[in-house]
Amino acid sequence: MADTTHRSGLPMTDDHEPTAEEIEAFQREDFFAPLSASADEYPRAWNQSAAFIYKRIVRPLAPAPPEYVTLPLLGAGIGERQWDVPLAIAKWNMLWEAAQFRRRFFSEEEIPGAMREIADRGDVNVVFVPRTTTRYYEYLPLFHLLSHSTLERYGLPLLRGGQWPFLIESTSVDRYLPADFENRVSHAWASAVWRHLIPGSPQRAFSASDPIRLLAHNLDFWLPPVTAVIQEILRALPVVDATVAEEAVPLDDGTVLEGAVTASPRMGSDLWRGEAEAAEVMRLTVDQADADGRLRGILDAVRSHRVEDDFSEHWSYAREDFERKLYHKRSKIKVRFVELTDTIPVQGPETEVEANLVFSDFLALLDERERQVVILLHSGVTRIGEVASILGYKNHSPISKRLARIRKKAAAYFEVP
Structure with missing residues (x-):
């Protein structure tokens, strides 16, 4: 009897098509990690190498920092098929090493209308993610640095793991997430990163309007540094084929692309696996946020201009220092x-x-x-x-x-x- 595969990913035979309940169970298993996941295995995030498609990629000598752009995955433009946008996004994002030069891998016909406005801007380094109500894919790198216990404390689901950059989605993740997902992640992230900001003084010792507390909750502030750390991890990986020499990038007009070479793609790998590695990436994220002294400058400015209203009724070393000076x-x-x-x-x-x-x-x-x-x-x-x-x-x-x-x-x- 011939076996085929249902679009859900479940095997299907001639006399049995998966039921709605079987599809739901399969998809949940695909999304959720087992509750027994150990601290050595969870949290986790990984990367897929572009070598599955490309033998050579363009690698800029000075990559531009990436920006995230959301796009709707559903609906196709005139003359486009349902999967044209998802497949184009997967190909675009897999070329993360090409950074601002990834547009050069696409012909005009290969770029769906939903991506064209960005692609037509030329050499820009953009990571496309699905437009969702919960903003899960935008904050995926931060969410998947949180430990099992932190997720439970804030009522967040134990998702299996995160892939960076985004490649494909088999079903909408929104259906498995709470409606206030972004708010919960904001509080969970703030609780985890706080010890790096004001050691020795708990978050509850400060008022809800305290500037540093607001900064800790601001996921958009932390997204660029965690993305930079992820790319540093990936750029330290070996290439897939060491026999492929780095060469100049030829252009159609006979010239070469300035500031770039062709090279073998780097290997894919876990970005982090387990609480210890995730904690180290979080520390590196804080360091990256302060790479130019920006974070340190913010913290120093706030400490130097604190007022009584910045504190709650809970005792802290920070409040004691404030009152000692006052x-x-x-x-x-x-x-x-x-x-x-x-x-x-x-x-x-x-x-x-x-x-x-x-x-x-x-x-x-x-x-x-x-x-x-x-x-x-x-x-x-x-x-x-x-x-x-x-x-x-x-x-x-x-x-x-x-x-x-x-x-x-x-x-x-x-x-x-």
Whole structure:
């Protein structure tokens, strides 16, 4: 009995065509990684060598940085077949090594109308990706650097792996992704990259409007550097045929193409495989973002111009440094928390006595939690552990840190000019 292949990729015989359920199960298996995927195998991304089609490619001596352009895959122009656009995109993207010169591999008839506007601009380095609602293919390099645990934490699916650059799509990936995929990836990426930006201070210690926190969530900012890192990895791979010599690129008019040579394509390979390699690529991405000092300049500028509203109520080393600079003065008094005796001392006209506790304008400098600590200490709760328990903390560490900040504020407030 003759076997053929259904367009879904499933085998089909003369007496059995795959059911909708079988097709769905096959496609899901093609998209999703097994939940048991180990940290040595996941996350993963790979590249397909152009040597499957080309023996020689054009390689520019100074490749232009690539840009991403989205195109609809469905629908064909006049005189075009359904697969003309997808196949042209696959061929175009496979020539990533040719960079800005890849247009020269196509005749006028080979470029579908959807790609023509870009191709007619001449020597431009563009990576085409499908236009999707979720923008999965645009952010694929960032998404596939995220660990299994990070994806689970943000409610993202465990997709099998990512191919860079995009070549072909058998079915729409949007059907397997949450509607707010881009937003979830933004939060997941920010959580993963944060330790490279402000070590020692958790993201929750900053307000939602903090500039560095916004930068960490901006996927479009991180896409160029991760793409540059991917190409650095690929350019370090050996060529498929070392016997193919690099030569000048001849043109139809008898001249040669300046700034380029012909060469054997490089091999395809995993770009990264497993959490350790993905973590290293993420670190390289941060380094690449700062290759010209741009990222470092942004971070330094933000740190130098921080305001109180940049922080949340959570403690952090960054906030402690900020407050140290804000309240820094030469200390002339020693601040202690002591219980008042029954004899009420003479206070200034701006103070108010309630029970055994003296309130002054100083308490206005404290936040709600800090005021609670002061009041509890004076009300007879003398052990820091007891204060922590009353306020709902698991240990005394948060109270100790708050006391340290309260002492600094008190020293700054009561200091004699």
